[in-house]
Amino acid sequence: MTRSDQGTATAERLATEECWALLESETFGRLAYRLVDEVHLVPLDYAADGHAIHLRTGSGNKLLAAALESDVALETDWRGDGTAWSVVVRGRLRRLEPGEQAAVAPPARPWLDEVPHEVVELVPTSVEGRRFTWPPEVAATR
């Protein structure tokens, strides 16, 4: 656990398994990926099960990134009164073969419901998370 107690907030680094449990507790995140020199960032639904993450996409950009095996990052977070957490998974996208598509449970209710769509897998290379805690007097003003 690493803490930063300077100023208004306390940040605590989360253990890897806690990061995965939080990822599984949510279905909504944001995916950052790059295409050549451009960074893109889109909200999307995902499904985390075990240490596997699947995304449903109808976006040509995301599929292109997958085809290129581009480096990506997926973030999800939650805020409550006086506390918050954020988890970031980094890795590469992998296009599923048609046979694999049928075997995974895709996110059921996508933000971007484009057709045709494909399910892509995020193959993780790292996961990091932090929990943030604000003292009561600061939390009350947030």
Add this chain to the structure above:
Amino acid sequence: MTRSDQGTATAERLATEECWALLESETFGRLAYRLVDEVHLVPLDYAADGHAIHLRTGSGNKLLAAALESDVALETDWRGDGTAWSVVVRGRLRRLEPGEQAAVAPPARPWLDEVPHEVVELVPTSVEGRRFTWPPEVAATR
């Protein structure tokens, strides 16, 4: 306005000024940036005023990205019952001169309260937003 009515969700593209109004209504987002071949994604507080965006950072990575004038994307979103929106601003980071730092109002309560910190400006090159609407039967299950 562009609509996608296939399936469960309706997506509506937002006008530029509506995107800016929504950006100003929030103070919390996620910044995606790249360093060489790596994509990074971090939650942070921001301040949008007019068409100017300022971020407070203590992260060496973010400052390095700023120094490199790397391409970045900032996303903020909101979800309610049956509706949601997301706005993404793309642009480049610019390190403020010491004199400029004093002139801008930084986000007051950073998630990552590291010291020393600096205020950096996101110089926008584009802003895009969408509003998502789920029909009542779908919204009830979200």
